[in-house]
Amino acid sequence: MIALVAMLAMTISANAANYSLDESAINEMFAEATVSTSVESQGILDGVDGQTRTLIAACLEFTGLAGIGIHRLVLGTEPINCLWYFITFGGIFYIVPTIDFIVELIDLLTGSGTAYLNNPKFIMWL
Amino acid sequence: MKGVILHNIKSKDVFKGILTCLLAAACCVSMQAQRLVMADVVSQQLANGKKSKQEKQLFCQQDGRMVVSIKTTEGESVLLTDQYGRTEAYNPKTNTVMFDKKGHLYASVDEPLQVFLQRRTQDMGMESYGFKLNEVLQEDGKYLKKIFKSTEAASHCAKVEIVYENYLPVFMAFYDRKDKVINKIYYAHYDFSQRFVFPQRITEISYMGTKDSMIRLDVYSNIRVDVYDEMFDYKVPADAERKEMP
Numbered sequence: 001m002i003a004l005v006a007m008l009a010m011t012i013s014a015n016a017a018n019y020s021l022d023e024s025a026i027n028e029m030f031a032e033a034t035v036s037t038s039v040e041s042q043g044i045l046d047g048v049d050g051q052t053r054t055l056i057a058a059c060l061e062f063t064g065l066a067g068i069g070i071h072r073l074v075l076g077t078e079p080i081n082c083l084w085y086f087i088t089f090g091g092i093f094y095i096v097p098t099i100d101f102i103v104e105l106i107d108l109l110t111g112s113g114t115a116y117l118n119n120p121k122f123i124m125w126l
Numbered sequence: 127m128k129g130v131i132l133h134n135i136k137s138k139d140v141f142k143g144i145l146t147c148l149l150a151a152a153c154c155v156s157m158q159a160q161r162l163v164m165a166d167v168v169s170q171q172l173a174n175g176k177k178s179k180q181e182k183q184l185f186c187q188q189d190g191r192m193v194v195s196i197k198t199t200e201g202e203s204v205l206l207t208d209q210y211g212r213t214e215a216y217n218p219k220t221n222t223v224m225f226d227k228k229g230h231l232y233a234s235v236d237e238p239l240q241v242f243l244q245r246r247t248q249d250m251g252m253e254s255y256g257f258k259l260n261e262v263l264q265e266d267g268k269y270l271k272k273i274f275k276s277t278e279a280a281s282h283c284a285k286v287e288i289v290y291e292n293y294l295p296v297f298m299a300f301y302d303r304k305d306k307v308i309n310k311i312y313y314a315h316y317d318f319s320q321r322f323v324f325p326q327r328i329t330e331i332s333y334m335g336t337k338d339s340m341i342r343l344d345v346y347s348n349i350r351v352d353v354y355d356e357m358f359d360y361k362v363p364a365d366a367e368r369k370e371m372p
Contacts, residue, residue, distance in 0.1 A: 019269065019289045019291070019296050019297035019312070020296065020297075020312065020314065021312045021314070021329055023314070023327070023329075026329060026341065026343060029172060029341065030170055030172055030177055030341075030343065032175075033172050033175050033176060033177035034175065034176055034177070035176070035177060035178070035179075036176040036177060036178045065173060065174065065176060067171070067173055067332075067340050068171055068173070068178050080203065080215055080217065080224060083196070083198075083203070083215070084232075084371075086169075086171065086178070086180065087232055087236075088232065089309075089330070089332060089342070090332060090340055093282070093283075093308065093309070093332070094332070095282070122371060
């Protein structure tokens, strides 16, 4: 899958000089992708302790799903915060998810690992 | 007798002159009348093999006011904003509204439909973000490239390139302070059928991710110009519970 994405990415970049995209390649990438679902809504994390949820959220940061706020749903937050991540191009160009990851890591290493659970704010570390 | 005839002619001329002025004034007012544009948008995001999809309707006014009706799995949400970023996000199901007075999160000028409606394609709104035109180049005799540099030292994005083909923007690229590309936007499928020219397919590739790039695809359809809809005047109910964004 990664090789396919890389190949398609190269195809896309090859046309960059012409300032146009291979639209069929883009459409194909979207068609082949699986739909992202809210982990919390499936009840997968029911009964999971706070520290584990924070760890899962930190791991999700590496998947790219942080750009649409999925890690925040794992921690517990208002669903509308996902909208804010979405419309600010991945949380203000991925700045917010990056800092989210750092504070989650610090909390896991030095704190209880539950500091950011059920935080309703878009920027949870403020 | 002559005096009477001259008096009558003068009155008619004056009347015609006044009528002409009134008609001219009416034409001027109508030309500057509020322009309205609404469109259906399907917005998809793809990251690391996972995609999400959002359907929304945009209602844009030339004065910068914008209403966005968003369909979510939980129902419908309505976003209201203006060019200064005074944003309200209303959930009719829970009758709650989150608002952002500071304008840090989202403004109508961030929406391409609004940029084109306000005829800001000469810089795609970059000057309002603190960018100044630095250079203009011609490429292949076909493309015009404008390079904007940031005037804010702390800005993560240092440079923006906008490429035009036949005076229409077809490509934008954003670079960081190390001249590394962080974002690319492609504009395609321009619709020339109405008095409003707009690209109906906008693809954005973000390279900020830790492992993979993120692709966002917005496809616009059912674009209607100067057709009134009550959503243009949407107002959050006065009894909605208000919560301020951080």
